[in-house]
Amino acid sequence: DLEAVSRGDLSLAPGIGRTFGVRDVEQSIFDLLRGVFFWKSCVGTRAIAMNVDVDPETVMRWVEENLPSAYADPEMLERAYEYLARGDVFFGRIVRSQNWRLLSYGSDMITLGVCSVKHMGGRVTSARFSYPSTIKMMARVSSIRQKMRRVCRRVGALLHVSGKVVKEEILPILALRRRDRGFIERLSREANVEREELAEVIEYFSRRVSS
Incomplete structure (x- = not known):
C-alpha cells in the first residue's frame, strides 16, 4: 500500500504504476500532506499527488499554509519556499501559454520538491493541518x-x-x-x-x- 511504498527506495518506482494505476484510489489532501511533510521517502508522495482530487494550485495553498508548522528549521523552510515559488512559476506559465505539459513539473515542485527538503536533516514537527486562510x-x-x-x-x-x-x-x-x-x-x-x-x-x- 501507500505506506509500504513510502518506506521503499527508487527501485520501487516501476511498481508504483501497477500498484496505483489498477486501484486508482482517490486520496485526500490530508494523505498528500502527510506524505509531503512526514514520510521519510518521497516515492509514494507523487502517487498520491496523481490521485488526489484537488487542483495543483489549491494543493500549493495547502502546502504553503502548513509549511511553517511542519518544518521548524529555517534553512529547510527557505528551501521549501523556493520549491513552492518554482511551482508557482510553472503554473503561471501554463496560464499564459496554455502549455499543460508544464503541469507535472509544477506539481512535482510543490510536492516532491517540498518533500525532499526533509533530507537536509532539520527537525520536522507533527502538527494538525490547517485549512488555507x-x-x-x-x-x-x-x-x-x-x-x-x-x-x-x-x-x-x-x-x-x-x-x-x-x-x-x-x-x-x-x-x-x-x-x-x-x-x-x-x-x-x-x-x-x-x-x-x-x-x-x-x-x-x-x-x-x-x-
Whole structure:
C-alpha cells in the first residue's frame, strides 16, 4: 500500500504504476500532506499527488499554509519556499501559454520538491493541518454573496422590484436600520428570509460601504 511504498527506495518506482494505476484510489489532501511533510521517502508522495482530487494550485495553498508548522528549521523552510515559488512559476506559465505539459513539473515542485527538503536533516514537527486562510476567505466571500443574492431576490419579491434594485437602492437604506432588531425581525418574516441571514447580509453591506 501507500505506506509500504513510502518506506521503499527508487527501485520501487516501476511498481508504483501497477500498484496505483489498477486501484486508482482517490486520496485526500490530508494523505498528500502527510506524505509531503512526514514520510521519510518521497516515492509514494507523487502517487498520491496523481490521485488526489484537488487542483495543483489549491494543493500549493495547502502546502504553503502548513509549511511553517511542519518544518521548524529555517534553512529547510527557505528551501521549501523556493520549491513552492518554482511551482508557482510553472503554473503561471501554463496560464499564459496554455502549455499543460508544464503541469507535472509544477506539481512535482510543490510536492516532491517540498518533500525532499526533509533530507537536509532539520527537525520536522507533527502538527494538525490547517485549512488555507486564503481558501477560507474565498469560501466565506462566496457564501455571503450567495446569501446576498437570496436576500435581494426575496426582498425584491416583497417590494415588487428586481434584486439589482434592492442591492443598489434598498440595501443602503436597510443598512441605516441594521441596529433596529424589531425592524429586521419584521422584514425577515415578511420577506420569508432567515433573520440571521438578513442581518448578516445587511451588516456585510454596511461594512463594505464604510470601508
